[in-house]
Every structure is written in C-alpha cells, then in structure tokens.
Amino acid sequence: MSKFRKKKKGIPAVNTAALPDIVFMLLFFFMVTTTMRETNLVIENPRLPSATEIKKLEDKSLVSTIYVGKSKDPNRDGVGYNKIQLNDKISTAEQVPAFIFSKRDKLAEAMHPFMTTSIKADKESNVGTIIDIRLKLRDVNALKINYSSTAPAN
Amino acid sequence: MARRENPEINAGSMADIAFLLLIFFLVTTTMNVDSGVSKKLSEKPPADYVPPVIKEKNIFEVNINRNNELLVEGERMEIKDIKDAAVKFIDNGGGIGKPGEDGSPGKACDYCQGERSDSSSDHPNKAIISVQSDRGTGYGTYIEVQNELLRAYSELRNRLSKQRYGITFDELEESFKDAKKSSEGLNQVDALRKKVEAIKTAYPQIISDAEPTS
Numbered sequence: 001m002s003k004f005r006k007k008k009k010g011i012p013a014v015n016t017a018a019l020p021d022i023v024f025m026l027l028f029f030f031m032v033t034t035t036m037r038e039t040n041l042v043i044e045n046p047r048l049p050s051a052t053e054i055k056k057l058e059d060k061s062l063v064s065t066i067y068v069g070k071s072k073d074p075n076r077d078g079v080g081y082n083k084i085q086l087n088d089k090i091s092t093a094e095q096v097p098a099f100i101f102s103k104r105d106k107l108a109e110a111m112h113p114f115m116t117t118s119i120k121a122d123k124e125s126n127v128g129t130i131i132d133i134r135l136k137l138r139d140v141n142a143l144k145i146n147y148s149s150t151a152p153a154n
Numbered sequence: 155m156a157r158r159e160n161p162e163i164n165a166g167s168m169a170d171i172a173f174l175l176l177i178f179f180l181v182t183t184t185m186n187v188d189s190g191v192s193k194k195l196s197e198k199p200p201a202d203y204v205p206p207v208i209k210e211k212n213i214f215e216v217n218i219n220r221n222n223e224l225l226v227e228g229e230r231m232e233i234k235d236i237k238d239a240a241v242k243f244i245d246n247g248g249g250i251g252k253p254g255e256d257g258s259p260g261k262a263c264d265y266c267q268g269e270r271s272d273s274s275s276d277h278p279n280k281a282i283i284s285v286q287s288d289r290g291t292g293y294g295t296y297i298e299v300q301n302e303l304l305r306a307y308s309e310l311r312n313r314l315s316k317q318r319y320g321i322t323f324d325e326l327e328e329s330f331k332d333a334k335k336s337s338e339g340l341n342q343v344d345a346l347r348k349k350v351e352a353i354k355t356a357y358p359q360i361i362s363d364a365e366p367t368s
Contacts, residue, residue, distance in 0.1 A: 016166055023172035027179060034183035048190075049297040053304035057188040068293075118188060127218075127296045128289030131366050138195050147297055148190035 043069040046122040051149040068121035093132035220290035240306035251277030286364035
C-alpha cells in the first residue's frame with residue numbers, strides 16, 4: 001500500500017456562501033421599503049373608498065391615524081361600522097382631543113400646524129361618525145385632515 | 155510538502171441569521187403607502203360670529219340623503235354627472251369677482267368659458283360648493299362626491315394652466331416640487347411658485363361642509 005495514495009473524496013459540499021448575500025439583499029430591501037407597524041388593529045381592516053384626486057402623505061412622523069370601522073370583537077365593542085379606534089383601543093369621539101394632544105406633545109411647537117390627521121374609515125361607515133371626529137378636531141385646531149383612500153384599480 | 159488548501163469558512167449559519175432578521179422585518183413592518191383625499195378644515199368660528207350673507211346663486215348645493223341619493227341644486231342627479239354640473243357652475247363667470255385684498259374692485263372672470271348666465275355663479279372665487287350630508291350617509295358615497303367635486307376643480311385648473319403655460323396644472327405642480335428639491339432649479343422656484351399661485355387663486359377650491367341633517 002502506497003503511503004501517498006490519494007484519499008478518497010466524498011461528494012464535495014455545495015458552496016452556500018452566496019446564500020447569505022442574497023438573503024441580506026432581500027433584508028435590506030425590506031428594511032428600506034417598509035415602515036414599522038404602529039398600531040394593532042382592533043377593528044377589521046377598513047375597506048377604504050377609492051378616489052382619483054389623492055395626495056400622498058409625506059412625513060409619517062407628522063401623521064396621526066384614526067381608524068373607523070367594524071370591531072373585530074363584537075361581543076365586547078358592539079356591532080356596526082362606526083367604531084372609532086384610537087391608540088389600540090375602541091374609543092369615542094370625545095377622546096379625540098386627548099389623542100391629538102398626546103401626539104402633539106411629542107413634537108416641537110413649530111411643527112404643530114403641519115400635523116395631519118389621517119382618517120382611515122371603512123366605506124360602510126356613516127358620515128355622522130366622521131363629522132363627530134371632525135368637529136372634535138376643529139375644537140383642538142387640528143385642521144389638516146386626510147381621508148385615506150386608495151387609487152382606483154384600473 | 156503538499157500545499158495545504160485554504161479551509162473554507164462555514165457561512166451556513168450566516169444565512170440562518172439573515173433569514174431570522176428578514177422574517178422579523180417581514181412580520182413587524184407594513185408596506186402600505188398612505189394616500190388620500192386631503193382637506194383643510196375651517197377654523198372654529200368665534201361665539202359671536204355672524205356668517206356673511208351669500209347670494210343664493212353663488213352657492214352650489216349638494217345634498218346627500220341617508221339612502222346615498224344625490225340632490226344637486228334641487229334636482230336629483232347621479233354621481234357621474236356631478237362633476238360636469240360643478241364645472242359648469244364654477245366656470246360660469248356671470249358677474250364680477252371678490253374685491254382684491256388691497257381694496258381694488260373685483261374684476262369679471264376673463265378666463266372663464268362658461269355661459270355667463272345670470273342665475274349661476276358670479277366668479278370662481280365667489281362660487282361656493284356646499285355639501286350637506288345626512289348622519290346616516292355612507293362614507294363611501296361621501297368620499298365619491300368629494301372626489302368628483304375635486305375633479306371638477308382640477309379639470310378647470312388644468313385647462314387654464316394649459317392655456318397660459320402650455321402644461322397642465324399637475325405637471326406645473328410637479329415641476330415646482332422638483333425645482334424646490336434640486337439645486338439647479340432654485341432660480342426657477344419663484345417663477346414657478348407664482349404660476350402655481352396664479353392658477354390656485356384663479357380657481358380656489360371652496361368646498362364647505364354644512365352641518366349634517368340627522
């Protein structure tokens with residue numbers, strides 16, 4: 001038996017060094033294009049109305065969102081499409097000013113006029129609920145609002 | 155001596171870590187782009203505020219009832235027709251406009267292409283669209299109506315902008331935004347801002363929400 005006989009090799013391992021690169025690429029893509037989820041929806045995901053004259057909301061830190069729609073837990077919150085969600089829980093229109101103030105506290109005074117309230121309401125909601133919210137917003141001088149809607153499908 | 159091969163670094167666990175991070179980001183983030191119909195609310199009027207008297211013909215009344223039916227200027231209408239009706243009303247130009255802020259007398263609308271009828275609005279800056287809805291009106295219908303009214307305004311603005319500057323108002327606003335961002339566009343910013351303002355004052359969006367019926 002020769003001392004220098006070639007060692008018998010098995011099947012060489014597949015080189016997976018490029019795999020992390022690909023996954024990292026995907027990771028960075030997601031990190032850049034997405035934003036952090038801020039609230040847990042306690043209402044069902046609202047089916048937004050569609051409109052053509054829409055504007056993009058530019059600065060996310062200046063936007064406070066009010067959701068209106070049907071509760072996921074009708075036993076606790078009752079039925080109907082007119083439930084208002086502020087900060088992770090079902091609220092009433094009376095709590096809107098406090099909600100706006102808490103958002104304002106986090107921002108410099110100079111930015112207050114640029115704050116926008118985005119109302120994400122379900123198509124089936126009633127205008128009455130929206131108007132209640134709007135009157136409360138007017139009381140606290142949160143005058144910029146945005147009725148969240150989707151672009152038409154075509 | 156036999157040449158020793160460079161041992162490969164095992165990168166298998168790196169992929170696992172990257173996958174873990176990737177899945178974390180997939181779960182905790184959202185991708186939706188927030189967009190919608192923007193509106194500016196009017197300020198709260200003081201307690202002793204007396205609303206100014208507005209001539210009936212300068213108000214375009216839109217009523218939406220609880221069955222999502224439309225009543226426009228006292229007549230039933232379908233949503234698809236409301237845009238043209240609004241355009242006709244805003245662009246009528248039957249009289250003179252509001253006096254300027256410096257006290258100069260109001261001018262007739264020299265860019266309007268409407269019928270100049272005596273029973274419709276005097277001037278685009280006097281034309282008020284009043285939307286009255288019921289508390290029970292569906293939000294979807296309400297937004298649709300608002301959208302149609304905004305479309306009426308953008309149609310008029312686009313037309314005027316095309317006539318004056320050769321490009322639509324959307325393009326004009328777009329180039330204004332671009333000029334603000336880029337460094338070489340800075341010398342154009344003022345000229346573009348003037349153009350945008352001119353179009354906006356020619357056709358100001360005056361859409362008011364009347365108190366709802368219940």
